[in-house]
Amino acid sequence: MSQQIARTRLAYARTWHHLSFATDPRPLGRIASSIALHLMGKHKPIYDPSTDCGDYVIATSCADINTTGKKRYQKLYYTHSTRPGSLKSMSMDNMFKKWGGGEVLKKAVRGMLPKNRLRDKRLARLKVFEGEDHPYRKNVVKIDGKTVNNDRIGHIGETLDAVLQMKNELPPEKVGVAQAST
């Protein structure tokens, strides 16, 4: 059955994707949705809900997160400490000032992950940074000097193929998305 095929360590290895809000103009929710898919591993053909086959995502320049409309000043984040009368709200702008764009992104992605025991583990694989610097530069795979993952998380299907080609498991023909054949 398909369950026994591609049960290799390489196929289940977690890849690191890099995403910079400085260069990505998409708004918060759309990017968060894409991030959640990658944290779940739903971009992989070997996806299985019982295994945690998700990847790492590095999100940099979170201070530059783009939101449309007046959400920045009107969207409220609520907290409650279960003590009666302790409902507090904070606008997204104040969230940015106090906790940073990383927290805003994490809240968005957290709501988009399935609410089960894997949620926190998957969220922990999202690494957020306010600036462009991050300590995971060596984890992001580069082939021929070019980063395998795009800044726009979307066409990540080519990552596994590229890594497999690097390890000579696939024939050395041109692998990757068949976008040229339009």
Next chain:
Amino acid sequence: MTRIRRGYIARRRRTKIRLFASSFRGARSRLTRTIIQQKIRSLVSSHRDRDRKKIDFRRLWITRINAVIRGNRVSYSYSRLIHNLYKRQLLLNRKILAQIAILNRNCLYMISNEIRS
């Protein structure tokens, strides 16, 4: 009336059931009354899940095909692929498409580009 013991009749019946539940965890494989209940539950589960298995695997195949198809081009999706498949009367089922997606992703891209007309 003389006293009649039941003998080994009940024990023979229960031994068969105990053999069925011999791999269960804890008291479920040791205590007779629990064993009888757990055997019934397990048979109910297997009866129900024989049909669920077909449903669950189809859902898994669809998710996997969707994952690979969306990685190809921007506004393509599983639903459009299936629509094109039916339009061109291609008889590949989801199981085979999922296998192709795992083993030979470029082949799936070629198929989807071919039927995309």
